[in-house]
Amino acid sequence: MIRLRVPGIVLLGITIVAALVPLVRGVTDLPTAEHHLLHAALIAGALISALLLTEPRKAENAHYGWLLAAVLSPIAAMMLMWPSEYAWFERHPLGHVLEHLGIVGCGFASGYAGQMYASGVGWVTGLSLLGMSVASAWGFGVAPAPAAAVLAAATTTAPQTSAAAGTTGATNIAHGAVLFSQNCAMCHGARGTGGVGPSLVSERTRKDFQQAQQWIMKPDAPMPTLFPGTLSRSDVRDVAAFVETL
DSSP states (O other), X not given: OHHHHHHHHHHXXXXXXXXXXXXXXXXXXXXXXXXXXXXXXXXXXXXXXXXXXXXXXXXXXXXXXXXXXXXXXXXHHHHHTOGGGHHHHHHOHHHHXXXXXXXXXXXXXXXXXXXXXXXXXXXXXXXXXXXXXXXXXXXXXXXXXOOHHHHHHHHHSOTHHHHHHTTTOOOOHHHHHHHHHHHTHHHHOXXXXXXXSOOOTTGGGTSOHHHHHHHHHSOOTXXXXXXXXXXXHHHHHHHHHHHTTO
């Protein structure tokens, strides 16, 4: 047991130190998918340390409080990874660190509390949380995925977008399509053909890539301002790149 506890404690310490990185890096601007994957790495470190600290389990301690903690911890972790709040956390390093520590705590609790309830439960709850955190990098649990036609349009049209994007940094059109589906489609339509808001089809003939970004960041009413609260700077670039494909 002692042989397993030592690496468990060391790994937990490394994970906590990694959670403090935003204090060193300061203000950042990460794509949502990359942000999710970094959180998944923190969860993995916390989970493995919890499993090491509770193995081997020979006696069962079937107190329902442990089971409740094991079930609620993944839910709390996913709430902490709510993508629309990422832009705020990236601008406030201390808040970012507190979010990371909360995620580490939830990852540890999901494994530790589950194992304390019954051997094997911690593996189920912990790996479920880890799987969801990795899958969320591709939109799972965030919002309904965009229609296949939207993704197809994002990857097959408007070659001029990549050329325009080259002057401002790399863009991810497929990611822009996901963000458009989550934040814009309700007004502009799933394929940008209009609805409550105007059609964005052939918007590239009215606004170039830079102008599209400026409009997303500082739109006229009644269009809501999503930057910087919901969309990060890189998210704005991705959405603008996608709009240029319509």
